[in-house]
Amino acid sequence: MTSDVNKQKYMRVEPFGIGDYVHVYNRGNRKQEIVRSEQDSWRFMQALRFFNDSHSSTNILRQIQNPLLTSDVNSADTVFRLGWPKDWPEKDPLVIILCYCLSPNHFHLLLREIREGGISKFMQKMGNGYTKYFNIKYDEVGRVFQGAYKGKTIGSDQIYLEYLSVYIQVKNVLELFPGGIREAKNNINKAMQFLEEFPFSSCPDFFGVRKSLIIDKDVLGEIFPIPNDYREFVVNLIQSGDLDHETIEKYIIEE
DSSP: OHHHHHHHHTOEEOOOOTTOEEEEEEEBGGGOOSOOSHHHHHHHHHHHHHSSSSSOOTTHHHHTTSTTTOSOTTOSHHHHTOOOOTTSOOOOOSEEEEEEEEETTEEEEEEEEOSTTHHHHHHHHHHHHHHHHHHHHHTOOSOSBSSSOEEEEEETOHHHHHHHHHIIIIIHHHTTSTTHHHHHHHTHHHHHHHHHHOTTBSHHHHTTSOOOSSOOOTHHHHHOOSHHHHHHHHHHHHHHTGGGSHHHHTTSOOO
């Protein structure tokens, strides 16, 4: 009974099974910020990488501040460059993370269920671990996120996955672009540079300018084996206006 209650606490999604793709979303409690600084954002990125493991505990983020791993909690090293710590058990992923985006008050993930209960366990660890860090740092108590995460089951629809990846890691980032998505259409080169340089989404990985240790492109890597293919797909959506139209809007999870 207890495990069922805990599972429901961290899961508010459509039914899914092993092999299914799930769009996961959550935002700050009362729409408040979940990251207040660049340090918080890197901490969230570290959580994405290191909590995706069946062995790790909620204390794991304390361990990765060890000088042998990184001397600066703001550093991208633990996300993009350093290998798996040698004194830890071999990594045993709970989920496949295909793409992601972290915004100031919410996040989006595209996950694949690869073991029974993997997504639920991963999101539980993410929620508990990051909330503990946030409340200690800011001397607060209570929720950081607005209750259980929301999730939409995608199955394996290729077209849906293509457009969903753009919604997650392009549209959400360009909403932070000066002037928003409409201005991005008028300044496509600057918009693409903004996407390349935004560190808290997986878009730079799909553009081929970075190699994250967080994601596994999985089926999206088969659909877009060449980074320029994905870049052209994104440019076409921006220039056509579809990025700010119902073509993309239908992939939004109702809040």
